[in-house]
Amino acid sequence: MLSSAAEAAHQTGGSAPLDYWSMLFVFMLATFIGVGVIRRVSRLLHTPLMSLTNAISAIAVVGSIIVTGSDHPRPIRILGAIALFASMTNIVSGFLITDRMLKMFKGGGAKR
Amino acid sequence: MLSSAAEAAHQTGGSAPLDYWSMLFVFMLATFIGVGVIRRVSRLLHTPLMSLTNAISAIAVVGSIIVTGSDHPRPIRILGAIALFASMTNIVSGFLITDRMLKMFKGGGAKR
């Protein structure tokens, strides 16, 4: 990703600006979705919601892997490794605890 | 747009594929938004909704303008002009009639 992005940037300033815009597009749309979806999450589940989004935010793992695994000078890859460790911790704990909480929610007879 | 897109395609096959993907991304996200938003439109307003989306679908006007206005052989620009006329008709009638319908909705005292 990183390096390829790098090349892309090298090759043509021409196509680059276009790309920024599509990123902006994606960002805006994603925000719309986020707002729409989150607002409808039941009050009941706000705590699990917090830990789930917390796990999702660990998506930074993607960047960390790239930095850690690419053919870069050692110190840089060390930084990446620490980042990777941190994100991985969030992923594991975040999902596990969310599921642990949700397991506990049992509906009585009546529908809510 | 058109011609620039053309150039882009010429220059680098490298950056092109990337673009397809961001388009796909945008499409997917937009669909999520659409589904989310539409499902929450009040039953009361389904008729106006139909005519509003109908007006929005006339966004094809963008393409029509590009084809009509660019420096292309006449016949092609004629096609564009017809398309432009058609889209414009939808825009005008679509928005006007939607507003006309919505004007009629008056809430009584009580909130719905």
Place this chain on the structure above:
Amino acid sequence: MINALTQLSYVVATALFVLALHWLNDPKTARRGVYAGVAAMLIAVLATWAQPAIIVHHGLIVVAIALGFLVGWPLSRVPLTAVPQRTALSHSFGGLAAGLVGTAEYFLWLGEAHANLTPFRMTAIIAEIILGYLTFTGSLMAAGKLQEVKWIPQRPVTFPLQNFVTIGLLLTAVVLGVSLVLHPAEAWSANVFMAITGLALIFGVLLVLPIGGADMPTVISILNSYAGLSAVAMGFVLDNKLLITAGALDGSSGLILSIIMCKAMNRSFVNVLFGAFGKVEARAAEGGQKVYKSETVEGAGQLLEQAGLVVIVPGYGMAVAQAQHKVRELYDQLKKRGVTVRFAIHPVAGRMPGHMNVLLAEADIPYTDLVEMDEINPDMPQCDIAIVLGANDVVNPAARYDKSSPIYGMPIIDADKARTVLAVKRSKNPGFAGIDNELYYAEKTWMLFGDAKAVVGDLVKQLSGGTGL
């Protein structure tokens, strides 16, 4: 620089489109939604037009836009009963536009720059024209059926092997499309392209031919989503995210509306598209023998005067008769007498989603008195009089138990639970589903035969006369 500005305007326009639909979810903010939509469209048009690098000829643009206004304005003044036709008609325009742009792009690049006919873009173009052109003819047919144009058969038209033929056509088009993707610029390519165009046009007609006039609303919204998707395809061709987003919004909207309708009618997509629904008409007669009890306007008037809670169940008949304004007068008369009046709105009453709401809103009846099926049904047993005003299928109790009935399983308004039922219709004819309705023979039911507008008018006279004395 200009490019950045264009892109920015496109982003803004996209956001506005989303907001437009968002605001439409509540009558209070709905009009703001329209303004947002208009703004978005304006921005999109100007941003596209104002690209000196690309747009060099302006004459044609101005002319086309002017004509668009000329035709668009009258189209927006049609009576509300004609709204479904209008929508269908402009879907066909939308489809045409998409198709033509696709055609233009193809021949342009065929002539100028083969290189641009990459497989990806070629696929997009073909999707664009197939969707575009089939929407064009399909919607025209739909509009025709709804407008009850002479030479377009109302009833579903079916012929042997129909579905084979229809599907076959589509497949051929697709196959040709694939070959075109592989050889976009051979000597014969242009012809193949035209062939696909032709097939798409025919397919559109065949698609709608076997569908009954009353299923048109469902078909229309399906065509709506096709129109949207063709815009998406155009977006892919032009690498234009605004087109993609707006198209996707439109596509999903059409899809969801048709799903809602199908659910409310308890029918499946397939059944709507290939079920040739409404052919069952014949079966209608049989029931004819059983006896109705007719009531005079006078009698009805007296009944109403004594009532405490009156629920009016409007249906397609009210729309046909344009009776909404008379209904408003009735509503006022009854309120004056301290009678509580509610309107029970069935999700698919009439011929398009929300049909009744629009009509009654037109007659200035506050939407807070329009109650949805699920909310009103529990109260029906307390209802003294239910006035079934040109509604039929949506109050047909058969839907509850008669597995053989075409509307079996469709949720209905429990008019039959009311203490007394007054049913207004012109004849013994069935409704859209073409089936008999036992409600009319029920003990508690009194028929008021005649045109909805006339009957309601008389009722109003009767009541106001009553006060006069």
Place this chain on the structure above:
Amino acid sequence: MINALTQLSYVVATALFVLALHWLNDPKTARRGVYAGVAAMLIAVLATWAQPAIIVHHGLIVVAIALGFLVGWPLSRVPLTAVPQRTALSHSFGGLAAGLVGTAEYFLWLGEAHANLTPFRMTAIIAEIILGYLTFTGSLMAAGKLQEVKWIPQRPVTFPLQNFVTIGLLLTAVVLGVSLVLHPAEAWSANVFMAITGLALIFGVLLVLPIGGADMPTVISILNSYAGLSAVAMGFVLDNKLLITAGALDGSSGLILSIIMCKAMNRSFVNVLFGAFGKVEARAAEGGQKVYKSETVEGAGQLLEQAGLVVIVPGYGMAVAQAQHKVRELYDQLKKRGVTVRFAIHPVAGRMPGHMNVLLAEADIPYTDLVEMDEINPDMPQCDIAIVLGANDVVNPAARYDKSSPIYGMPIIDADKARTVLAVKRSKNPGFAGIDNELYYAEKTWMLFGDAKAVVGDLVKQLSGGTGL
């Protein structure tokens, strides 16, 4: 090809993330949501890792991941009362990760390819590190305050000109950032970069220092959205749409939760961030004079036995006391006696959104008996006994009329409308808002002093004993 595959997996992962949050809107589908999230993350990780063109060293990756599991697993076993701290802690990890990646990217390109440090990318990198590092220290502070770590002051710490200093720091960081965008690769650039890093770290601390422990939940969700935004920035740097989307989802979630909390507390963002809320503690004492009526467990038990409808209003105290399981026993005992028991859940009862729901769910109480404030309040007048279990602010009538009160305007549960109120708390101390609560002095109120767990336990014994005889 591999690239296309990666892109495809990213698209799929994105879709799954959206679905994950969508499914979370109903307890019935919630767990599916988690699985979707896990799947998405797995796909993302594998798709990234499996790019031979880019990923050449695997050792470090394996080690880091392994360590991640080692630390992550125990972190997921913390008691539910510690959930807020855990969340805060992992936000800080998230922030750290984003910051480090940003730093790595910068120095990488600084060394290898200046060309890549385009203004756009440079801006993104700076946004990434500022957000990342401030989230890192800020969340650490928050976690510390919640965990009540010795050397981290619980109470808001304020010093003269605090806000000036804080804002000043941020501005300096931004200014330096701009200069860096303009000159990304001068001799001194690296130092400026480090300076910004440092400022961000300090800013994080200063941001949280003046905020009271009880406002942490709000702060945490704000930091949550920062973490999300830093992921977005990373996405911009790496031109990775998956990062952008996931980050945006996270960002909006944090934002919305904090807005919900602020609304439910009737406070503004600014007030939460700079209001140094909770300093008012002092004012608590005054009310001390007025008289409480204490009740014995026996008395309370008898009251409960006669009751028809009992509403339990749990609050932070129940969480502190870990009393939920005892509460469950009480619930069973009362049900056995045919008493209807409901739980009235205030949106901000406890110390995080949905806190009470999770605890009671842990004790196997069906969520269908957990009633939200707006639904239960109308029924409170019919309620025979309201048990206020370690709740305080959320039942403080002052919120309704006392303009001077810090919680004025915050919607509350109308415990005071119940026929009798049993209030369980350990002392005369106030709640988080640090204000007195007249409910405890009311005619109808009986205090049960003691730790929630103990008191409820005794009640249960009392009741079960009662049946024993």
